[in-house]
Amino acid sequence: MEQITLSFPATRTASGKALAGVVGSGDMEVLYTAGAGNQLQVDITTSVDNSQARWQALFDRLAQVSSLPAGQMVIHDFGATPGVARIRIEQVFEGVSHA
Known part of the structure; x- marks a missing residue:
């Protein structure tokens, strides 16, 4: 297992939390919690x-x-394939935009 930490400039704010995917499914799980500031960690x-x-x-x-x-x-x-990863990430971003 590899641990990776990345940080990106954030250009918008969001509120709430969102979850996409299921870790036990054999593919991937993404959890997002909105925060203050200008970074996405x-x-x-x-x-x-x-x-x-x-x-x-x-x-x-x-x-x-x-x-x-x-x-x-x-x-x-x-x-997970890069396509599935992108879908899961976009799902959590959409989830908090409608929170």
Whole structure:
């Protein structure tokens, strides 16, 4: 298991908490808690070693097409594809935008 911590500039605020995915499903779980400030901190536990560059690229791409909210995100990844990872992350962002 690899532990990765990433931080990104946040360009919007959100409120509340959101959860997407199920850790026991064999894919991934994303938990997001809105916070004050101008950073999105992402803590990732993954079964895929040497994947920091992949996660960095995924969040860089998300930041280019959408605004990232301030807060804390926890990801438990058990080999999800980048497409599934992006869907789960977008689901929690949508969840807090409607909270």
